[in-house]
Amino acid sequence: MSLRTPLGRVRGLGSAKNGTAHWWMQRLTAIALVPLGIWLMASVVALVGADRTAVVAWLGRPVPAILMILLLTAGYYHLKLGLQVVIEDYIHSESLKLILQVLINFACVGLGFACVFAVLKIAFGG
Amino acid sequence: MAHTDSTTRQRPTSPHLGIYRWTITMATSIIHRLTGVALGVGTLLLTWWLLAAATGPDQFYIVQNFIYGWFGRLILFGFTWALCYHLLNGVRHLAWDTGWGFELKTATATGWIVVVLSVLLTLVVWVLGYHVFGEL
Numbered sequence: 001m002s003l004r005t006p007l008g009r010v011r012g013l014g015s016a017k018n019g020t021a022h023w024w025m026q027r028l029t030a031i032a033l034v035p036l037g038i039w040l041m042a043s044v045v046a047l048v049g050a051d052r053t054a055v056v057a058w059l060g061r062p063v064p065a066i067l068m069i070l071l072l073t074a075g076y077y078h079l080k081l082g083l084q085v086v087i088e089d090y091i092h093s094e095s096l097k098l099i100l101q102v103l104i105n106f107a108c109v110g111l112g113f114a115c116v117f118a119v120l121k122i123a124f125g126g
Numbered sequence: 127m128a129h130t131d132s133t134t135r136q137r138p139t140s141p142h143l144g145i146y147r148w149t150i151t152m153a154t155s156i157i158h159r160l161t162g163v164a165l166g167v168g169t170l171l172l173t174w175w176l177l178a179a180a181t182g183p184d185q186f187y188i189v190q191n192f193i194y195g196w197f198g199r200l201i202l203f204g205f206t207w208a209l210c211y212h213l214l215n216g217v218r219h220l221a222w223d224t225g226w227g228f229e230l231k232t233a234t235a236t237g238w239i240v241v242v243l244s245v246l247l248t249l250v251v252w253v254l255g256y257h258v259f260g261e262l
Contacts, residue, residue, distance in 0.1 A: 027220065027223060030216050030219070030220060031220065033213070033216075034213060034216065034217060037209055037213045038213070040172075040209075041206065041209065041210075041251050044255075045251055045254050045255045048255045048256075051190075052179060052183050052186040052187075052190075055179050055186070056179060059176075059179065068176075072169075072172075072173075072176075075169055076169070079162075079165070079166050079169060082159075082162045082163075082166075083163070083166065086159065086162075086163065111169075111170070111173050114173065114177060115172075115173050115176050115177070117180070118176040118177045118179065118180035119176060119180075121180045122179060122180050
């Protein structure tokens, strides 16, 4: 048994034992987003010219509501993972990097939950 | 010691974007990241649309007006292409994850296929949007 902390192992370039989590979740959400992305494009095309009444009636049905929630949760998760890597690659100031990571996490979780709330509100009767 | 200093400074730097000859594999990789960030902006538009639909007719009217304006259509067109490209190239990445398609010839071919298909798919979506479901 090692008495070194996970942080200590990472600083010594050892493994913190969760190296595949980011990669795996990115692929998992990617696979989910393939059919969901196609569904979004088809839905938006079908909704061209629709007023709010039509949009609310459509989102009020169970299948579109559930698919929209799945799309946005998988989408915002995938976006968070992607932006995290972009920041890690291009931002070299440690403090700015930390601030941006906190901001994209808050933004993705916050906006994701706001979308889920919006869909549920419409689905449960406007 | 001064001699060591100057030789250290004049070491060749590693090649970067300005030096490499552009290849389709390099371009598709860069575009994948760019479209990923662009899709983040597109998701904000989708979020605004949903929140407005949940809030009320006045708010929805504002979003609707924005989307149907020329600037909104431009953003939506870009969003469509970014989604088509990132989705298709994402499938290419998933194929690589299984170990398929790393040969130079295959990677080059799939790169061009993704670019061409993404443009075609975008046009199909917009033609359908304009001519089948309404004449806006």
